[in-house]
Amino acid sequence: MIKKIDHIGIAVRDLAEALKLYEGLLGLKSIGTEVVEEQKVKVAFLPTGDSEVELLESTTPDGPIAKFIEKNGEGIQHIAFRVDNIEQRLAELKEKGVRLIDEKPRRGAGGAKIAFLHPKSTFGVLIELSERD
Numbered sequence: 001m002i003k004k005i006d007h008i009g010i011a012v013r014d015l016a017e018a019l020k021l022y023e024g025l026l027g028l029k030s031i032g033t034e035v036v037e038e039q040k041v042k043v044a045f046l047p048t049g050d051s052e053v054e055l056l057e058s059t060t061p062d063g064p065i066a067k068f069i070e071k072n073g074e075g076i077q078h079i080a081f082r083v084d085n086i087e088q089r090l091a092e093l094k095e096k097g098v099r100l101i102d103e104k105p106r107r108g109a110g111g112a113k114i115a116f117l118h119p120k121s122t123f124g125v126l127i128e129l130s131e132r133d
């Protein structure tokens with residue numbers, strides 16, 4: 001079902017400041033920033049081998065990233081797994097009793113189809129499933 005870790009999502013207050021560390025000091029290279037309106041985030045993706053780091057800054061005080069930082073401070077907010085046939089994966093997980101945040105895929109960064117599983121049903125980790133061509 002899962003092909004690889006697609007990305008690790010890290011919530012930050014200030015994307016430009018975070019890039020100074022990830023690019024300037026750690027030497028990763030952002031492949032570009034993008035606003036994903038539906039998720040109320042501005043993101044940058046930095047490839048690390050076969051997986052990526054996703055830095056997320058909130059675009060509004062009430063978005064999921066702003067709420068996460070308010071409660072927990074900055075840090076790892078989700079892990080994303082690459083899957084095929086996301087609709088079928090979601091249907092199977094739902095049938096097995098896993099709590100879905102998204103019953104149907106939404107559009108994520110780069111046009112990927114994404115859907116989140118609720119951390120209360122995944123041992124405390126917010127899991128994103130991601131399918132892209």
Ligand SMILES: C[C@@H](C(=O)O)C(=O)SCCNC(=O)CCNC(=O)[C@H](O)C(C)(C)COP(=O)(O)OP(=O)(O)OC[C@H]1O[C@@H](n2cnc3c(N)ncnc32)[C@H](O)[C@@H]1OP(=O)(O)O
Pocket residue numbers: 009036039041043054056064065067068071076077078080101107108109110112114116118119120124125126128
């Ligand atoms: C652009 C895209 C892409 O990659 O393409 C993205 O990644 S967008 C990435 C940003 N988008 C998202 O995260 C969308 C999916 N997330 C959501 O729908 C929400 O953030 C929820 C995960 C449902 C949390 O909602 P909300 O903050 O309203 O609820 P809450 O604070 O009362 O949290 C309910 C319980 O879940 C826990 N909880 C909340 N967020 C968590 C997280 N990130 N990891 C682990 N646990 C978490 C809380 O501690 C709480 O547990 P206790 O009750 O024990 O205290």
Ligand SMILES: [Co+2]
Pocket residue numbers: 007009054078080128
């Ligand atoms: Co993500």
